[in-house]
Amino acid sequence: MNKKVLVLEDEDDIRGFILINLKRGGYQVIEAKTGEEALQIIDQEEGLYVAILDIMLPGISGLEVCQYLRKKDEAVGIIMLTAKTQEVDKITGLYTGADDYMTKPFSPGELVARVDVLHRRVELLKGKKDDIIFSGPFSFNRQSRTLLKNEQEIELTQIEYKLMECFFDHPGIALCRDEILNKAWGDNFYGDGKVVDVNIRRLRKKIEEDPSDPKYILTEWGYGYRWGISP
Numbered sequence: 001m002n003k004k005v006l007v008l009e010d011e012d013d014i015r016g017f018i019l020i021n022l023k024r025g026g027y028q029v030i031e032a033k034t035g036e037e038a039l040q041i042i043d044q045e046e047g048l049y050v051a052i053l054d055i056m057l058p059g060i061s062g063l064e065v066c067q068y069l070r071k072k073d074e075a076v077g078i079i080m081l082t083a084k085t086q087e088v089d090k091i092t093g094l095y096t097g098a099d100d101y102m103t104k105p106f107s108p109g110e111l112v113a114r115v116d117v118l119h120r121r122v123e124l125l126k127g128k129k130d131d132i133i134f135s136g137p138f139s140f141n142r143q144s145r146t147l148l149k150n151e152q153e154i155e156l157t158q159i160e161y162k163l164m165e166c167f168f169d170h171p172g173i174a175l176c177r178d179e180i181l182n183k184a185w186g187d188n189f190y191g192d193g194k195v196v197d198v199n200i201r202r203l204r205k206k207i208e209e210d211p212s213d214p215k216y217i218l219t220e221w222g223y224g225y226r227w228g229i230s231p
């Protein structure tokens, strides 16, 4: 996976200098010259773990970008760049969304080291969250490979586990039989969609309140199945 870092800095020299050092540190850098540009990137980019935001910018300030980003993502790591020490009050006082700050001029080694620390922290936070998926009365734990319904464990076969994983990864989305077949049985399995139907029937008996009138694994006629609880 790419380690993406957003760098917002209007001064080309400083941005270039940060970019070179982060790339050397193994990061993929997404550059923004203005706050406006940064907001757009934040809305579009997936998997942003760390952002380095300069405060003094011609338009929208780095502090506003910081607030926006924090509101959108509680876990993301944010480092503010300041030119003057008095700005530190603003970062540590009113705008507490930032995790760290650096006063210009700073050493590149120090910056990369701080990005490393934040990145590791965010990776842990996000990783933990993704290991357990919650959906209605269910919780699905990838680490212990267990499925709970109302806190009660439901015993699953290997294939049933894979089927549930498939649904939890695509909640509310209709999946065709071939797709389910590939995901649960693997690409090398030569069989038809009937095996999917058989296993879904068995799975419904385990997880549905009324298997003849399913609420969770819904049939998409002539196509496949859909997890009935939208995210």
Ligand code: CA
Residues within 6 Å of the ligand: 009, 010, 011, 054, 055, 056, 057
């Ligand atoms: Ca600036």
